[in-house]
Amino acid sequence: MHRTDGDGAHPQRWWMLGILSLALFAIVLNNGLLNVAVPVLMRDLGADIGQAQWIVDSYALAFAGVLLTAGAVADRFGRKRATLCGAAVFGAGSLVALGADSPGQLMAARVVMGLGAAFIMPGTLAIIVDVFPETERARAIGMWSGVSALGVAAGPVVGGALVGHFWWGSIFLVNLVPVAVVLVGGALLLRESADRAPRPPDPVGALLGTAAMAGLVYGVIQTSGHALTSLPVAGGLAVAAAAGTGFMAWERRHPHPMLDTDLLRRPAFIGASASILLLMLGLAGTLFVLTQRLQFVLGYSPLRSGLAVMPVALAVVLGTLLCPALDRRAGARGCVAVGLSAAACGVLVLGQWGEGYPPVFAGLVLIGVGFGLSMAPTTHVVMSLVPPERSGSTASLDMTMQELGTALGVAVVGSVLAGRYADAVAGVSGAVGDTLYETLRAAELTGGEAGHTLAATARQAFDDASAAGLGVAAAAVACGAVVAALLLPGRAGTKVAEAAVAPSAAGPRETEPSPAHQGSARP
Incomplete structure (x- = not known):
């Protein structure tokens, strides 16, 4: 038996939050950790832009594809057990990635890491919901969301520092320290919890859902080098449509669905999920393009690129601190x-910048503040729609939308970048392959005025293609803002304010029971 405080809360809950936040930070960090290493991977592993997209996306796709199943497993067999097992698998995948010597091996290792991360993510949020009393829960979720946001923003910074000082494999070596701390600290501190009436596994639903997401991402990535009516594009999108339709039909008939279809009738859930998906799409696509643009066009090193992106991480913290006041x-x-x-304004600024760093700084600050303002409210809205015993599966659904947005961001924006660049250099004499790196190498070997002209032309083409990709990212985030304005609950419907970062000295707050259940804050 675990001791509890007088109000039923676990006395070590804040230490638990620290362990869970470290686990969350590690797995979210890996969404963007590879971005600054893309040019180096192209050089060392001989990867083209499509393979680079898959190396980045394989993690997010495996993550998103297994999350719903992972949440159900965590609810059934225990959130602590699922979190620790996931951390072990994540660490094992990181070790495999260290020794990868081909794009295929690195993709496979990233898939293993994504599978492990899928079992860590829902457990972290579900345990928080279980051990924190309702008077502190929103504050804890706010801190958890802030760590998640910081992990996304810090990925390029940490990756740039590691690649700049060591070799690209060091970005996986850094995962091993938090994994060790989580395994030891989690085994000692975390409290086991599970759903009192767990749902049976739904392997058919899991396969259909994963096939739908994989087909969608595959089809989108293939648009950079194929016509919309080609077999790779049309086939991938057809698989996504068929699997997605089958998934929804199966879940509606299944007596114990992995997807709570009742949530799909709640405007608040749709608004929160769609807006965060579109935000993650824009953010992931922006960082994927920006880190390459800084290195290929402006000539930054990986370390300098990571440092150049650092303002977004600091701005995320600022946005998280501003969130309670605006939410009130x-x-x-x-x-x-x-x-x-x-x-959206920040992404647009990045897409239109001319020369120099100040516009980049301004755009990154806007993006970071916007991200920090958005994460905690959307997460709290989703989690307050269900009772605590269903928190694992609901957290999985919320995170699935985030990871699907990440995968689509790299696929959509990266494909626009690759397609526009290929079109721009198709008729340029001396241009080689479908990547800027290959053409720059050709220009270096050519030398002289011809080589200089080829390099300048290729860089300008890449710059223009980057602006087009960032324009698509900005449009996606702007659509998310419209969705949020139309569907999310207004001033009377949320209690994120004060709880996200306010000190506990503010005292307990009374919350109105949710229409969905008694004992949860109204969204």
Whole structure:
């Protein structure tokens, strides 16, 4: 038996939050850790832009594809057990990635890491919901969301520092320290919890859902080198449509579905999930393009590129601190709509910048503040729609939308970048392959005025293609702002304010029971 405070809360809950936040930071960090290493991977592993997209996306796709199943398994067999097993698998995948010597091996290792991360993610949020009393829960979720946001923003910074000082494999070596701390600290501190009435596994639903997401991402990535009517594109999208339709039909008939279809009738859930998916799409696509643009066009080193992106991480913290005050005045609807609008403006600034770093800094600050304003309210809205015993599966669904957005961001924006660049250099004499790296190598070997002209032409083409990709990312985030303004609950419907970062000295708050259940904050 675990001791509890007088209000039923676990006395070590804040230490637990620290362990869970470290686990979360490690797995979210790996979404963007590879971005600054893409040029180096192209050189060392001979990867083209499509393979680079898959190396980045294989992690997010495996992550998203297994999350719903992982949440159900965690609810059934125990959140602590699922979290620790996931950490072990994640660490094992990192070790495999260290020794990869081909794009295929690295993709496979990233898939293993994604599978491990899928079992860590829902457990972290579900354990928080279980051990924190309702008076502190929103504050804990706010801190958890802040760590998640910081992990996304810090990925390029940490990756740039590691690649700049060591070799590209060091970005996987850094995972081993948090994994060790989580395994030891989690085994000693975390409390086991599970659903009192767990659902049986749904392997058919899991396969259909994963096939739908994989087909969608595959089809989108293939658009960079094939016509929309080609077999790779049309086939991938057809698989996604068929599997997605089958998934929804199966889940509606299944007596114990892995997807709570009732949530799909709740405007608040749809608004929160769609807005965060579109935000992650824009953010992931932006960082994928920006880190390459800084290195290929401006000539930054990986380390300098990571440092150049650092303002977004600091701005995320600022946005998280501003979130409670804005939420008090405008509710989740206003807070998220303002956040996504700011982020869309930031991406647009990055897409239109000419020369110099100041516009990059301004765009990154806008993106980071917008991200920090949006994460906690959307997460709290989703988690407050269900009772605590269903928190694992619901957290999985929320994270699935985030990871699917990440995978689509790299696929969509990266494909626009690759397609526009290939079109621009198709008729340029001396251009080689479908990547800027290959053409720059050809220009270096050519030398003289001809080589200089070829390099300048290729860099300009890449710059223009980057602007087109960032324009698509900005449009996606702007659509998310519209969705948030239309569907999220307004000022009277959310209690994220004060709880996200306010000190506990503010005292307990009374929350109105949710229409969905008694004992959860109203979204």
